[in-house]
Amino acid sequence: MNNASPLKPHEQLAAVLADDMALVNDQIRTRMASKHAPRIPEVTAHLVEAGGKRLRPMLTLAAARLCGYDGPYHVHLAATVEFIHTATLLHDDVVDESAKRRGRPTANLLWDNKSSVLVGDYLFSRSFQLMVETGNLRVLDILANASATIAEGEVLQLTAASNLATDEAIYLQVVRGKTAALFSAATQVGGVIAQADETVTQALYDYGDALGISFQIVDDLLDYGGAAASLGKNTGDDFRERKLTLPVIKAIAKADTTERDFWKRTIEKGDQQDGDLEQAMALLEKHNAMEETRQDALEWAGKARTALEALPESDLRNLLMDLSDYVVSRVV
Template identity: 55%
Template sequence: MAVVTNFDPGRRKPETNALDALTALVAEDLEACNELIVQRMQSSVDLIPQLAGYIVAAGGKRLRPLLTLASARLCGYEGRRQLMLAACVEFIHTATLLHDDVVDESDLRRGRASANAVFGNKASVLVGDFLFSRAFQLMVEDGSLDVLRILANASAVIAEGEVLQLTTTNDTETSEQAYLEVIRSKTAELFAAACQIGAVVASRPSAEERALRDYGMNLGIAFQLVDDVLDYSARQARLGKTVGDDFREGKITLPVVLAFRRGTDEERGFWRRTLEEMDQQDGDLERGIEIMARHGALKDSVERARHYAAIARDALGLFPESPVKRSMLDVLDFVVDREF
């Protein structure tokens, strides 16, 4: 079994959970958003709210809608449009989770049975489609063509990223550039859109809109990089997932890319056998983690995440100091340093 590794023991962790601090700053808005989520996932077809409620209830910190609410607050917006759009962002995210678990044939999500394991693949795909459709209904209700353009584009890019990931799965020749294109599309694009629409509803200048988009994009890249490292280093009890899910599914993430490039011929043969041919034996996961550690693949992947977090930090330099800005900056440290 893998163990948690301290990749940089000298780095200070945030003293408090930055997500909790940011949540507290927009608590009233988040509560209203959660009420909207519950209202808008209702349907006369009983299975839809039942299945949607199952995965929404298993949700984490609502990070993506939280970013929409925080970005609107950062821009000084005092209306209520951000509430419906934050719910829209959460529906898009939840729909992608439902579809991902079917594609990946996952049985667990955050430590409990995935929706497809409980309700079946067909129901999960169709309810995912329902949530995508509900998200577009919310966009239309908002009435902004700019918002519709941003979120519709994000939905298309996410789908492209999922298909692109299919082309890199089991391919040990995948480049770092190709890997980054996958995570920009399937993960970071929604982070970027979630932040960008906060500036749009506040009618802020294009420079601020771009800055928030850059913040979200680079935060999203850092988030996924760390997630991919944690798959080889974290305990299930703390993250709600088993170690090595990506390995068992043959996914090519940055730790694998770096270990493959830096490895010996014999080690590259190991990766081809386990991830291309999917010939996995007892002890292979542990050996893979040992190879990654030997070549610094996990540590350097975290350093890549810190690089993108630094870019996100610079993007917020355009905005005046405020409690929300401070918390959004702290989230960057929290995302990179979680569980290390």
């Protein structure tokens, strides 16, 4: 009798794309090598081999395959996307002064901030080399724009994260920058390299954008009620780091004067005391902020699924649709 649990959508995707992903991993290992600075592959390997799902490069491979691409450059682009992602994680952990990533010590903790920043810069440079090798200017344009948008989103977050004036529109702008920009670029370039028509590449972009937004909203939601072991972080990390995420923004919008003073003290001023996290979670509950945030995540997941309806039906398309449902399944 087979007691094996069914594979999750991202695991099914990994199985379908296994041969291409092996080529992507070879490309990553080759490109992160450095003859003169052995710390580069040391730091990169710590992060790249930390057991992440490799969702972004798989999205590029899946989009290219959906569009019938049979050349070699989808592998370059998938590696590019992973390098951009890894570079931003290295920089993020320095900015956030994080000590843990995917349940393991961060590179800045094991080495130092300088190494993390400089290795991140190296990976950005490598990603541009890989893009150029495709010989496709449109691809270069999309990924270069995504890189700029990611950096812009991170800088915006610096000023918006602890400012009680931050509303849902600004939050969405930050999320589009720091998360969704790379998802949408990853899916769009898969279609572009396959020379798919504009309707298809736009649908792939819309899918990646909505998937990335729902992915981040779920992450923000789980921070106020997820299992630390499965997330590789502790419940309430965002609160302790004074980050205004969507549940808190929703609660602040309905706050009375006393509650607003609480948020001002804990988030804006960073004066946090024992019991404040519990108080914050009670306020989220009082104003139905968690449930409203969950509905937003489901809505964006639905938009991702709808975007793919522009593509011909196939097992791979249906798997990507299932992926959008899976992203929000942790909060359903």
